[in-house]
Amino acid sequence: MSPAPSPPPPVQWAKVIDHARCIGCHACTTACKSENQVPVGVTRTYVKSVDVGVFPTARRAFQVTRCNQCADAPCVAACPTAAMHRRPDGIVDFDKSICIGCKACMAACPYDAIFINPEDHSAEKCNLCAHRLDVGLEPACVVVCPTEAIAVGDLNDPLARVTGYVDRDAVTVRRPEKGTHPRLFYKGAHAATLDPLAAERPAGGLFMWSEQGAGGPGAVPAGRPPAGASSAAALLSYDVPHRVPWDHRVSLYTWTKSIAAGAFLVPVLMAALGVLGPAGWAHPLVGGIGPALALCFLVLTAAILVWDLEHPRRFLLVLLRPQPRSWLVRGGFILTGYGALLALLLGVRLAGGAAGAGVGPGATVAAPGAATVATAVLAGLTAVYTAFLFAQARARDLWQSPLLPPHLLVQAVLAGAGALLIVARFLAPGTVPPLARVFAAASALHLLLILGETTLTHVTAHARQAVHEMVRGRLAFHFRAGVLLGLAGCAAVLPGLAVPAAAAGLLGLLAYEHAYVQAGQSVPLA
Numbered sequence: 001m002s003p004a005p006s007p008p009p010p011v012q013w014a015k016v017i018d019h020a021r022c023i024g025c026h027a028c029t030t031a032c033k034s035e036n037q038v039p040v041g042v043t044r045t046y047v048k049s050v051d052v053g054v055f056p057t058a059r060r061a062f063q064v065t066r067c068n069q070c071a072d073a074p075c076v077a078a079c080p081t082a083a084m085h086r087r088p089d090g091i092v093d094f095d096k097s098i099c100i101g102c103k104a105c106m107a108a109c110p111y112d113a114i115f116i117n118p119e120d121h122s123a124e125k126c127n128l129c130a131h132r133l134d135v136g137l138e139p140a141c142v143v144v145c146p147t148e149a150i151a152v153g154d155l156n157d158p159l160a161r162v163t164g165y166v167d168r169d170a171v172t173v174r175r176p177e178k179g180t181h182p183r184l185f186y187k188g189a190h191a192a193t194l195d196p197l198a199a200e201r202p203a204g205g206l207f208m209w210s211e212q213g214a215g216g217p218g219a220v221p222a223g224r225p226p227a228g229a230s231s232a233a234a235l236l237s238y239d240v241p242h243r244v245p246w247d248h249r250v251s252l253y254t255w256t257k258s259i260a261a262g263a264f265l266v267p268v269l270m271a272a273l274g275v276l277g278p279a280g281w282a283h284p285l286v287g288g289i290g291p292a293l294a295l296c297f298l299v300l301t302a303a304i305l306v307w308d309l310e311h312p313r314r315f316l317l318v319l320l321r322p323q324p325r326s327w328l329v330r331g332g333f334i335l336t337g338y339g340a341l342l343a344l345l346l347g348v349r350l351a352g353g354a355a356g357a358g359v360g361p362g363a364t365v366a367a368p369g370a371a372t373v374a375t376a377v378l379a380g381l382t383a384v385y386t387a388f389l390f391a392q393a394r395a396r397d398l399w400q401s402p403l404l405p406p407h408l409l410v411q412a413v414l415a416g417a418g419a420l421l422i423v424a425r426f427l428a429p430g431t432v433p434p435l436a437r438v439f440a441a442a443s444a445l446h447l448l449l450i451l452g453e454t455t456l457t458h459v460t461a462h463a464r465q466a467v468h469e470m471v472r473g474r475l476a477f478h479f480r481a482g483v484l485l486g487l488a489g490c491a492a493v494l495p496g497l498a499v500p501a502a503a504a505g506l507l508g509l510l511a512y513e514h515a516y517v518q519a520g521q522s523v524p525l526a
Contacts, residue, residue: 009156012090013128013183016165017064020188021149024049024062028141028150035129035140042115044126045141048526049238050192050199060237063193064150065526067092067113067126068174068182075105075114078392080328081317083123084114090155090183091130096122100317101310104328106245110178110395112526115243121310128152155183175525178394192234196524197461199234242524249308251514253301254386255415258408258509260297261383262416264290264342266438268376269413271368275434281368285420285431287349293419294379295342302335327389334385338378345371383412390520397463398470398520407449414442414489415509418502421492425499436492436502443489443505450483450512462523470519479519482512 024047032038032045045066052061073092075084083099086092099122106114106123114125129139133152137143142150153160162185165171171185174194192198267283267290270276276283306315319336322329348371368376387408390399401407417439424431454471458464470479489505492498 010088011157012155013069013133013152014090014155014162014166014185015069015128015183016151016162016171016185016187017189018149018151018165018187019062019064019190019193021147022047022062022064023147023149024060025146027144027146028064031140031144032126032129035132036124038124039117039119041118043240044124046240047238048193048236048240050190051235051237052190052192052199052233054233061190061193063186063189065111065113066184068111068180068184069126069128070180070182072180074108074110074178074180074392074394077325078104078108078328080104080323080326080332081314081321082323087130091128091133092125093127093130094122094124096120096124098314098317098321099123099311100314102308102328103245103310104326104389104392107393107396107521110175110180110525112242112524116310175395180394196526197465199236201236239524240526242526244518244521246308246517246521248514249304251510251517253304253308254408254513254517255510256297256301256304257382257386258412258415259419259506260294260301260338261379262412262414263294263297263419264375264379264416265383266290266413266416266420266435268368268372268379270431270434270438276431281372283431285424285428286372287345289423289427290416290420291342291345291349291375293423294416295339295346297419298335298339298342298382302339327385327392331385331389334378334381338375338382341371341375341378345375379412380409384408393520395462395525396466396520397458397460397523398466398516400463401453403449403452407446407453410442410445410449411509411513414439414446415506417442418489418506418509421502422499432498436498439498439502439505440490440492443486443492446509447483447486447490450486465523466519469522470515473522475515475519475522478511479515482508482510482515484508485511 026047029043029046033043036044038044045064048063048065050061050063051058053059069090069092071090073084073086076086076092079085080102081098081100083095084092084105085095101116101121101123103116103123106116114123116122117124129137129141132139139152142152151161151165153162155163155166157163165187166185169187171187172189172194173182173185186194267276267285271281271283271286274280276285306312309315318329318332322332324330384405387404390396390404393399417435421432421435421439424435454467458467469475485504485508489501489508492501492505494501
């Protein structure tokens with residue numbers, strides 16, 4: 001009896017674009033807009049053009065830009081609700097009904113392929129016209145391409161046209177170093193079109209058919225490609241504007257979160273070092289003032305996070321239907337747990353009991369209670385988890401620094417000490433001198449870490465361009481203000497300057513955070 005035939009391999013959709021055939025007619029763009037009802041001002045696919053070479057051998061090179069259908073898609077890992085998901089057939093698709101509009105997928109995408117639809121405020125991108133493939137039809141762009149430059153097929157089908165391209169022709173993918181394993185392959189594409197930093201950007205933002213305004217702080221200035229770019233004689237002639245996913249609200253959230261974490265960490269640190277005197281762990285700074293201030297700024301942090309969502313009414317989906325690989329989800333649970341323990345400590349304090357935290361009125365406690373230790377651990381996680389959230393944005397090279405977690409911890413100590421110093425001036429004057437010393441030391445360490453971040457050699461052109469934008473480009477005002485105000489914060493130890501120096505240092509930290517967050521997104525990826 002012959003064995004049963006093995007089942008066919010599962011379908012794995014892929015796309016190949018043959019740029020030896022592409023004539024730059026934009027038929028794919030218009031067909032995609034019509035098929036998927038994409039509003040004006042955003043695109044799932046578009047044709048970028050670059051003029052390469054020098055007269056009389058100059059020519060125009062095209063590149064069809066869209067979602068790369070990654071086998072290891074960063075947008076899928078970053079999405080907190082699994083609205084972005086990878087189907088069994090390899091298509092990276094999206095579900096608008098559960099999208100909260102956090103823009104984490106946009107920040108994570110190494111190809112700038114995702115956008116927020118201005119009409120329904122949900123994330124979307126090219127999904128290979130999955131609704132057409134599911135009923136046996138080809139994607140709209142494939143149907144309308146007059147030169148058959150676009151092929152979509154099953155990589156597991158040896159007779160498919162895409163398999164012939166991938167197996168027998170010289171094809172390439174964009175940014176293979178990011179390890180996303182794209183399923184969008186390019187044949188004959190010029191390097192100056194594949195690398196967004198390889199071509200000079202026109203002066204004044206004047207393009208072939210359009211003008212791009214100066215944009216926000218994330219806009220890329222005109223000029224020659226940065227050092228390390230792959231093409232010397234190339235001029236970008238048509239492109240779409242580069243958009244920054246996360247605006248000033250994310251910068252503000254990192255600042256308020258630092259205060260929320262540091263307002264509890266700093267008193268714990270001072271109690272552990274014996275700075276708070278005989279009261280120790282029972283000092284009001286540990287059991288009352290610190291937790292209260294931390295909880296206030298934690299609530300403010302949560303409000304800012306919800307404010308940043310395109311669908312703020314869906315914010316509970318982060319906790320109710322979490323996608324556990326997302327650091328937005330992990331951060332949400334960390335913030336929730338931290339807030340619950342802060343409320344517990346304050347409740348015990350108000351109830352006047354000693355409880356497990358050791359915060360009874362007038363008591364002297366030699367060791368921290370279990371609740372205090374657990375709260376301190378969650379405070380530390382609150383301070384540093386954003387480093388891992390930023391790291392999920394694989395293409396934002398500035399954010400991939402291994403120094404970012406300790407730097408965020410230092411910023412939390414700085415922010416917590418500064419906020420407590422201002423409050424303690426009125427509620428606990430005796431703690432002002434030690435708080436001023438902690439604040440000045442954290443300010444100095446923060447400045448040293450900034451110096452290292454901006455002076456050490458960065459490996460990639462994207463990271464170097466981001467540092468340039470932060471230090472000398474459009475974000476230089478915020479960066480320099482952050483450094484100068486940070487220097488002023490170091491004067492907190494001088495008599496009579498503690499509170500003004502703390503206020504200056506806190507403002508400087510906010511200015512630096514804004515420069516850093518925006519610089520990480522300032523480099524175009526498409």
